[in-house]
Structures are given as C-alpha cells and as structure tokens.
Amino acid sequence: xxxxxxxxxxxxxxxxxxxxxxxxxxxxxxxxxxxxxxxxxxxxxxxxxxxxxxxxxxxxxxxxxxxxxxxxxxxxxxxxxxxxxxxxxxxxxxxxxxxxxxxxxxxxxxxxxxxxxxxxxxxxxxxxxxxxxxxxxxxxxxxxxxxxxxxxxxxxxxxxx
Amino acid sequence: xxxxxxxxxxxxxxxxxxxxxxxxxxxxxxxxxxxxxxxxxxxxxxxxxxxxxxxxxxxxxxxxxxxxxxxxxxxxxxxxxxxxxxxxxxxxxxx
Numbered sequence: 001x002x003x004x005x006x007x008x009x010x011x012x013x014x015x016x017x018x019x020x021x022x023x024x025x026x027x028x029x030x031x032x033x034x035x036x037x038x039x040x041x042x043x044x045x046x047x048x049x050x051x052x053x054x055x056x057x058x059x060x061x062x063x064x065x066x067x068x069x070x071x072x073x074x075x076x077x078x079x080x081x082x083x084x085x086x087x088x089x090x091x092x093x094x095x096x097x098x099x100x101x102x103x104x105x106x107x108x109x110x111x112x113x114x115x116x117x118x119x120x121x122x123x124x125x126x127x128x129x130x131x132x133x134x135x136x137x138x139x140x141x142x143x144x145x146x147x148x149x150x151x152x153x154x155x156x157x158x159x160x161x
Numbered sequence: 162x163x164x165x166x167x168x169x170x171x172x173x174x175x176x177x178x179x180x181x182x183x184x185x186x187x188x189x190x191x192x193x194x195x196x197x198x199x200x201x202x203x204x205x206x207x208x209x210x211x212x213x214x215x216x217x218x219x220x221x222x223x224x225x226x227x228x229x230x231x232x233x234x235x236x237x238x239x240x241x242x243x244x245x246x247x248x249x250x251x252x253x254x255x256x
Contacts, residue, residue, distance in 0.1 A: 048252055049163075056179045059252070063183070063245045067190045070241055071197065074234040078201050081227045099200050103207070 013157050016085040016150055018143040019130035026076050033069040037062050075099050085133075085141055087154055092116075092133075094141050108135045116154045118147035164251045183249050187242050194238040198231065 040062035048055040079099045086093040092108040113136045120131035131147035133154075134140045144150050170180040205227075 053175060055252075056176075059249060060179065060183060060186075063249065064186060066241065066245065067186065067193075070237065071190070071193050074230070074237075075197050077230055078197070078227065078234070079204075081230060082201075082204055097204050099197060099204060103204070 010091075011089040012086065013089060014087040014150070014153050016087070016144060018080065018083050018085075019128065019145040021124070021128055021130055022080055022143045023077065026073060026080070030069060030073040033065060037066040037069060040065065085144060085150075087150070087157060089157060092135070092141075092154060094139075106139055106141075108138055110158045113137070113158075116151045116158075118144075118151035120147060164253050167250060170250065180249075187246055190238065190242055194235065198235065201227075201231065 040058055044055050044058035044062060047058065076098075079097050082095070082097045084093075084095045086095070091110055094104075094106040094108075096102075096104040096106075115136060117134040118131055119134060119140075120126055125131050130143055130145050132140045132142045133144050133147055133150060170176050
C-alpha cells in the first residue's frame, strides 16, 4: 500500500482499480464480433472461386468488422485500465476516462463528508467480491473491489473508527 | 491452391475501386492505432494535474500493466493489417 508524502501534506493512502468484472462485457462483445467477422470471412472463402464482386464485398465487410472490433476493444480496454480510485489523507478521488469521449474526475473531500457506505447487491457481487462505494453526496463509485475493506480504510483515514 | 495475382486487382474499374477502398481502410486502421496511442499518452499525462506524490505513484504502478496492453494493441494492429492485406491481395481459393 503506497504511503508517500506530498509537498502540500496530502498523503496517498490507497489506490484501487476497478474490479475485473468490468472487462467481462467488453471481452464477450469482442469475441462475438470476432466470430461474426470469421463467419463472413468463411462466407467469402466459400464464394471465392472466381473474382466475384460478392466475394470482394464480403471480404471487405469482414475486414472492416474485424478492424472496427479490434480498435474499439483496445480503446475501451485502455480507457478502463486508466480508471482509478485514489484515497488520500484529505479526500477520495475517482478518475474515469473514455478515450475520445469523456474524462471525469470526482472528488469527495473528507472535510465535507460524514460517512461512507459500502454496498454489495446481488449474487454476483457477493461471489466476486465487488460493489459500490456511496458517499453523503456525489456520484456513487461502482465496481470497487472489496468495498467493505475500502470503506473501512476510508473511515480510518477520516478518523471515524 | 488457386490464388489471385496483384494484376487481377487492376483488371477492371470495379476491381480497382475495391482495391482502393481496401487500401484506404487499412491506412485508416494504422492511423487510428497511432491516434489512440497518442490520445492514451495524453490521458496518462493528465495525471500531472494531481498532487505530485499521487501522480508519481500513478505513473509508476499501473503503467506496467497498461504498457503491456498498449504493446499488445500495437503488435496486433500490425499483424491484423499485414494479415488482411495479404489475404485481400492473394485471396487463396479454399473451396
């Protein structure tokens, strides 16, 4: 656990990354589109006995689908890999990125909040140990791994426990 | 196995058009990869807005994982582009 002194006295207590379950949907869509692309390649191969316009169009469509899928997947993965939840001695900072689309940075200052809640709902969240962190005000932070431990660490930093 | 030759792609106006479209798509794919990598580097450098110690830790720790992802992305883009260009140019007739 990092614990480094900053020049303004703010110390980094904890860095959390979003739970890996966040990547599951991405990977499934990626694989599904990859299979679709492979099927179109196959269809192009089946029709490819002569230089036929249908074959060429199918091949072009398969290539476009493959490339779009490839770039979309890595763009989304890189965006999500850069999402962090930082707990410092003064605040909780949640940083979210979607390359080319948006960037969010939510800040929850300890001076303005009295409590933090950890919430796990549903079988999957209990099984895979992830959930949501809720604060007095502001947007809840989803996909937090071991939210109870994170809430405890935040409470300790706030001096509530 | 029967294959097309490069000359077949310039045999008719339609073939030339399709080859042109294909080459534009492949070029756009390489350009997209470069733009995504540059944009990603810009996003990472935005951590500099955070306090120095936090920024320093963020730059060192997660980058090990994301650099691997970035390398895989670049390598796979090159492989996919070369693979699809070869496939389009020669189009081996499997059936």
